[in-house]
Amino acid sequence: DTAVSQTPKYLVTQMGNDKSIKCEQNLGHDTMYWYKQDSKKFLKIMFSYNNKELIINETVPNRFSPKSPDKAHLNLHINSLELGDSAVYFCASSEGGRPEAFFGQGTRLTVV
């Protein structure tokens, strides 16, 4: 069983569209994250949720709206997609008191 799973793995869409990326973790963790890795391979934290509460928002445009319906899910909705949103998006999770975070396999978003 995949610990942190993201869907879809690939997403190609046109500018201006709205899209969502889903993330689920079956590890029983209470904190989940979204990261963005751009074309230059820099990996940056976007959001962090603990027990469905937002605890980090790294000055991400408000076109990006994370939604956490429960502790096991953290979905990323993006409105009015722009070319610069093209990147690989990684979801991750961790458990309170533990040092490691577990990452999903990533979703490659291409905006054309």
Place this chain on the structure above:
Amino acid sequence: DAKTTQPTSMDCAEGRAANLPCNHSTISGNEYVYWYRQIHSQGPQYIIHGLKNNETNEMASLIITEDRKSSTLILPHATLRDTAVYYCIVRPRRYNNNDMRFGAGTRLTVKP
């Protein structure tokens, strides 16, 4: 979080030890050293972390200098599957938040 400096790239022969250095001269007393790696097209993977003592687990060893201003990640018997980008991250432990601030990392290439 303290800044880290890593070499851009390194090569290692298969079966030999890979020693990856990291400088963190501005590290604070409450900051830990974390290592993650990212194999091509995969999400980052936690390797090891430490505060001031040397640490070893099934993946690697972490050697932290006495003044804590630098550290070395050691992969004792590198294999081709260890080819990846290795990230050294310095930050405090936070109970409910393991967000990582990734730098450029070191691209390790293990050669046959």
